[in-house]
Amino acid sequence: MLINVARIPEDGMPLEGEEPPEIFELEEPGDFRVAGPVCYELFAQLVSGRLLVRGTLTAPLETRCARCTQIFSTTVSDSGFLRDYSGIHGTEEVDITEDIREAIILSLPHFPVCDEGCKGLCVQCGKNLNKGPCGCPGGAGSGAWGTLDNLSL
Ligand SMILES: [Zn+2]
Ligand SMILES: [Zn+2]
Numbered sequence: 001m002l003i004n005v006a007r008i009p010e011d012g013m014p015l016e017g018e019e020p021p022e023i024f025e026l027e028e029p030g031d032f033r034v035a036g037p038v039c040y041e042l043f044a045q046l047v048s049g050r051l052l053v054r055g056t057l058t059a060p061l062e063t064r065c066a067r068c069t070q071i072f073s074t075t076v077s078d079s080g081f082l083r084d085y086s087g088i089h090g091t092e093e094v095d096i097t098e099d100i101r102e103a104i105i106l107s108l109p110h111f112p113v114c115d116e117g118c119k120g121l122c123v124q125c126g127k128n129l130n131k132g133p134c135g136c137p138g139g140a141g142s143g144a145w146g147t148l149d150n151l152s153l
Pocket of ligand 2: 122123124125126127134135136
């Protein structure tokens with residue numbers, strides 16, 4: 001994303017729009033896939049010869065749940081985006097794409113879960129316990145109640 005420095009008025013300028021997900025193409029952030037455009041709501045201001053850009057970035061994500069390993073959709077956002085560009089004197093445009101990409105990557109969750117109540121996988125048989133108890137002895141869905149549950153289905 002290019003910011004045209006010459007067009008920023010004295011009291012600053014809001015910048016709103018989208019960056020295509022392709023900006024992540026060269027650097028796929030691990031188990032994450034950016035599933036759509038990165039929305040930005042930024043404010044650009046010139047302060048004593050420097051370009052100050054701050055605001056919020058939001059991107060839709062697809063990632064793998066750390067508990068049940070299912071792929072799920074979520075969003076990641078950075079409401080504290082703040083960058084300060086110096087040495088812009090005589091520059092017409094400042095490219096902040098790299099910083100947008102970096103901010104999103106730094107905001108990725110370390111332990112993504114599809115749902116706060118995700119039950120994860122059975123450690124014995126590997127069944128996704130969100131889809132029902134597995135009946136393993138000693139497992140979450142075992143015992144008389146588990147059997148009754150199975151019968152009632
Ligand atoms: Zn899950
Ligand atoms: Zn099991």
